[in-house]
Amino acid sequence: MISDSLSVRALARRIPVGRAPGQRFLLGLAGPPGAGKSTLAQRMRDELTVAGHTAAVAPMDGYHLRNEILRARGALARKGEPDTFDAAGFVTDLRTLRQAPIGEPIPWPLFDRAIDEPTAGGLIVRDEQIVIVEGNYLLLTDAEAPGWAEVRGLLDACWYLDAPRETLTERLVHRHIVGGRTPEAADMKVRDSDLRNADLIAASRERADLILSAAGTGYRIG
Numbered sequence: 001m002i003s004d005s006l007s008v009r010a011l012a013r014r015i016p017v018g019r020a021p022g023q024r025f026l027l028g029l030a031g032p033p034g035a036g037k038s039t040l041a042q043r044m045r046d047e048l049t050v051a052g053h054t055a056a057v058a059p060m061d062g063y064h065l066r067n068e069i070l071r072a073r074g075a076l077a078r079k080g081e082p083d084t085f086d087a088a089g090f091v092t093d094l095r096t097l098r099q100a101p102i103g104e105p106i107p108w109p110l111f112d113r114a115i116d117e118p119t120a121g122g123l124i125v126r127d128e129q130i131v132i133v134e135g136n137y138l139l140l141t142d143a144e145a146p147g148w149a150e151v152r153g154l155l156d157a158c159w160y161l162d163a164p165r166e167t168l169t170e171r172l173v174h175r176h177i178v179g180g181r182t183p184e185a186a187d188m189k190v191r192d193s194d195l196r197n198a199d200l201i202a203a204s205r206e207r208a209d210l211i212l213s214a215a216g217t218g219y220r221i222g
Contacts, residue, residue: 005218008040012047014210015130015157022101025130026094028151028158030138032198033080034171035163036214041134048130056128058097060135062109062118063090078193082137082200087147094133094154103127113179136197139204152207160208161219168198 015027029037029044041057048055063086070076075084093108100106103126110122125131138158140148152158172194176186205211212219 005215005220007218008043009047011212011219012044012051015044015048017053017129022103024098024102024128026098026155027130027132028138028155029132029134029161030136030158030201030204030208031161032163032168032201033136033194034168034175034198035161036171037134037161040161040212040219041132044132053130054128055130055132056123056125057132057134058108058123058125059110060085060090060133060137061111062122063087064111064118066117077189080136080193081197082140082145082148085137087137087145091147091150091154094151097125097131097133098154102129116179136201139207140200141204144200144203157209158207159210159212160205162205162211162213165195165198169195 016025027044029041031037038057038059041059045055045057064079065084065086067076067079070079070084075081078084093106097106097108106125107121108123108125109118109120111117112119112122133155137145137148138151138155139160140151142149169190172190173183173186176189177183181189211222214220
């Protein structure tokens with residue numbers, strides 16, 4: 001590991017545990033598509049579990065609007081942009097996750113890349129003390145994208161995972177090809193939509209409590 005980077009274990013130790021009984025800690029993990037948020041969130045959950053804490057990952061991706069809705073709106077080609085998500089539903093469920101006592105089951109939708117659709121209740125959060133909420137638009141204001149501004153206030157902390165533009169491009173093109181697009185269609189989707197989203201998200205970077213970037217098997221701060 002690069003000497004000036006922190007291990008995932010060290011990052012996990014930055015999450016406060018042992019809060020008042022029944023209170024759940026919500027950590028947001030924001031950043032552009034392709035930055036590696038899902039991987040970091042899962043590694044953090046595993047480290048927390050090893051340390052004896054109960055943790056879950058609750059992705060924002062399950063709030064994609066269904067393809068039939070996007071198709072009817074003429075927005076299918078823009079899938080992944082802020083208005084192609086159910087932001088209101090995400091905020092409502094995030095508030096429930098924050099307010100509900102630990103032990104009460106809370107269904108959370110997931111996104112199935114194999115069918116390119118959300119699946120209702122794919123995750124049930126119940127006893128977890130810590131929930132890592134990962135997604136692109138956790139730090140946006142309503143001026144940047146209507147409907148998202150309430151998210152930040154529902155998180156106890158929010159970290160931002162950054163990555164070089166060329167890394168994002170390579171990963172996203174690969175993701176779209178694996179998802180069934182031709183290389184040409186994948187390039188177009190990344191150029192015309194994904195990277196535009198990345199620029200929007202980058203404007204929210206300084207609102208994060210911590211800014212991270214991958215460095216070997218660890219992460220640099222700043």
